[in-house]
Amino acid sequence: METRARHLGFDDIRVTRPDAVPALVERLPVWLAAGHHGDMMWMVDRADQRADPATLWPGVRSVIMLGMTYGPDENPLDVLNRRDRGAIAAYAQRRDYHEVLKGKLKELGGYLSAKGDVRVKVFVDTAPVMEKPLAEAAGLGWQGKHTVLISRAHGNWLLLGAIYTSADLVADAPETDHCGSCRRCLDICPTGAFPAPYQLDARRCISYLTIEHEGPIPREFRAAIGNRIFGCDDCLAVCPWNKFAAVAGEGRLAARADLAAPPLAELARLDDAAFRTRFAGTPIKRTGRDRFLRNVLVAIGNSGSLALAPEAARCLGDSSPLVRGAAVWAVGRLLDASSLRAAFARCGADERDDEVRAEWQNALAQHPAAPG
Template identity: 55%
Template sequence: MPAPDVNTDRLKDDLRRKAEALGFDVCRFASAIAPWTEGDRLAAFVEAGRHGDMGWMETTLERRRHPTAMWPEARTAIVLGLNYGPETDPRPELEDLSAGYISVYARGDDYHEVIKGRLKTLAGQLALRMEAEVKVFVDTAPLMEKPLAQRAGLGWQGKHTNLLSRELGNWLFLGVILTTADIPPDAPETEHCGSCTACLDACPTRAFPAPFQLDARRCLSYLTIEFAGAWPEEFRVATGTRIFGCDDCLAACPWNKFAKAAQEGRLKARAALQSSRLADLLALDNAGFRALFARSPVKRIGRDRFVRNVLYAAGNSADASLVSPVQALTVDPDPVVADAARWALGRLTA
């Protein structure tokens, strides 16, 4: 509960100013205790098997159903957004078939590291002022950030299921502070997609069975990042040169006409990750992989999974100069890598 002398309107204004000083683009407030239906939607998603091999979604399902299922004492959610928009539409980069495409969000420093320290700073100031408990979250705990963001008024979950803002487009990282303090909520946002289906039409694997629904098993972001095994043939071809993530549905959204390029220097693309040559990436051993992707979100999938992705891209490149490095990987110790190399070699020599 807030202290008797706390003016909550002034508190919210002060926190917004401090959030802006820390580099956040938006800071809004939502109730953490109000009922919602998003937990039922998540349960239906898992029951249908659309989470694929992400077993952690099933094991933490009950804790994900509602913010208070994870932390019963939580009363308020402070939701913050940090823009990571690219300088230009990244989709034309896919035309260079000798370069691997890395999702915009992963071209700079790991956003978890960029955001978490700032959240802790803001949360610490709130805790002192309100004499309240706080916890911070950046996409790693069983907390449904996007529904909270919609409830706080940052934006809405578009037909591609990602958060979409009228002011910032959909290139937006989220961070959440849960607190035991009671702070009046902001007005929620409503859906503004209308009849547009640009994001659904742009998906190269048709991963959306219906608007506002995703089947992760068909999503290239899931396949390149979360899935550890060998891919079905149709997805190996459909990935093109995408080797870590996929931005097609995000980049296609018309609301991005209001988006702006990221201002945070640590989130800007490194040159080495914006146009990475497939030939160089195929040569990566474990040490080389760790060195190239130090401080990057890419590092968490490891060399083997990453090189598997690069081999699928090589198989789609029609670049005869890749035959030799691909052939060398047909005897890779990792069986999935070796399988991907044989597939790519077959495509390159057909």
Template identity: 75%
Template sequence: MRRLVEDRARHLGFCALRITRPDRVPHLPERLSSWLASGAHGTMEWMEERADQRAQPTTLWPGVRSILVLAMSYRPEQDPLGLLALRGQGAIAAYAQRRDYHEVLKGKLKELGGYLSAKADARVKVFCDTAPVMEKALAEAAGLGWQGKHTVLISREAGNWLLLGAIYTSAEFTPDAPGTDRCGSCRACLDICPTDALPEPYRLDARRCISYLTIEHQGPIPAPLRSAMGNRVFGCDDCLAVCPWNKFARQAAETRLAARDDLAAPDLRLLASLDDAGFRAFFAGTPVKRTGRDRFLRNVLIAIGNSGEPDLAASARVHLADVSPLVRGMAVWACGRLLRAEDLRDLHRRFGEAETDRHVREEWQMALGRGIDSGRAGEWSPSAPHHDTGADT
């Protein structure tokens, strides 16, 4: 039976399939509880919801006897680190330059699950980031790879570039041996992180992670972290791209996961010009669309402010009157980084003096170099949540 399922999985484009059982992750409840208690998940409250089901598969579905963990490669066509030198262009995480993997994987998992159900006369449940399932921990328990010091799954055959899905089934399968940690003394992923989001091996502080900040975080990005974002407008591949195990990664076999050429390094002027309809059209079918125009434009304006190119200030200036305070605030920050003081003061007279949003007023004060009372936007610590404005989701 297993050979039949593996053959079908390869036919569907999966590069690996391993099997574990729900009792093979006994450490997960303690690790998850400790991480959540530290607050390192930031504003991802959904991580706390149904935490018992994340930590114990049988709580999510008492009928599960075996868990099939599957992987699909999305190895990037170019080095993601090379994009960071393109100051006038945006760097989008490699996985997001493609069709939304939820759509691609979910359909293939359902097809494979249906095949397994028919052949084994068993019940199945399919998951791909749509339920409280800890795919990386299960993948390690199944022997698909190991969670590296950056907490991402690493495979000896595919490196860091893996998309994961899981099939819970009532069928009984012999489990595979768990993965073995092969990071050794290497700490490349820890050292390259631009915001120190990996304070120690195997521990991620999402509140400092650029992927979390640019995708999950809804409000203004803490001022002390903006410069370190560089031109990253959606996600961050640094800790993945630097891993030595990537030399073994094979090119993605699934053609629907091929990267779009226009998302490899899009011009910041173009990205800043997108209204809501334009944003939805440009990013249709990709993971970027789910973030929403306001949060994405927040990221783009930070990249413009980090560009060091005064010619890009015009692309920020047009958003000083944007309907979204999240966008207006980051437009102020970008202009403050690129314009001369007298030009900024003129813009403040035109746009800032009538501003009603507290966050945007604080951005103006910081940009103009005036003192701000306690609680100012420039002060931030991981233990204190930053002010949110309720951006589009």
């Protein structure tokens, strides 16, 4: 099976038991009760199945965990200094991994089923499966202080897939923690998303805020987001274990050059059709145009570039209140008081959406009218 898995492009394969992480039954409800999942209500739904694989599928006897590397060929942090460009997480600069991995998992599952009376179910981050704890139990790596899986062979850059099977397979030994005293991942987080080592508050995480969060990004985090327009690689990129990582070898996961550092001005002009065309087949498309433009406008507001102010101003008349609100914040950061008030007279005075009006009031409050 290992030979077949590697032939399919997987970089690692290990086996664990469905009851290998009994602590999940207690840990997951505590995390949810603290509200650390934000508005990801799918984490609450079927939480019992997340905590116990046998609850999801009573027929499971073994869990096969597989990893495929997506290591970037450049330092993901370099683009953060290019304020007129957007920073996109490394995994999203390529074809949607759900599609790539699922097909390969089905092929491997079929290979296993053909060996005897064996049933299988395959999962790629689309079902109530706790992939990272199971991967740790299987020995693929360990969950670091940033809660992401770290592999001694592949660093932080592993995409995970799972095969639940009725086959009674020999389990591999779990991996142990090798973080030691290192806390680089904790210290670099721009928004303080780690209340303690090995704990993540998604509500403060840039990946959550730019991808999963549906409403306006809370004002307290906007400046810290910088030019990150889809996800964040900061805590992954600084991990010392990345020195062993290799660039993605699967051809279908090759990074697209046009997604490495796209111009913010170009992205701000995307209508829905252009957005769908540009990001077809990538994880970005699933977020939708309005949320994506919200992120782009926050980045424009953080750019400090007067040249980008017209791009933000153009979005003040967008059909989406989410986009309009982000545009107000952006122009409020870039325009002087008189220009901002002129923009308000043109676009904001008749605004009926409560959240957008609140954005205007906040922006104007930061630019008091000149005396006299």
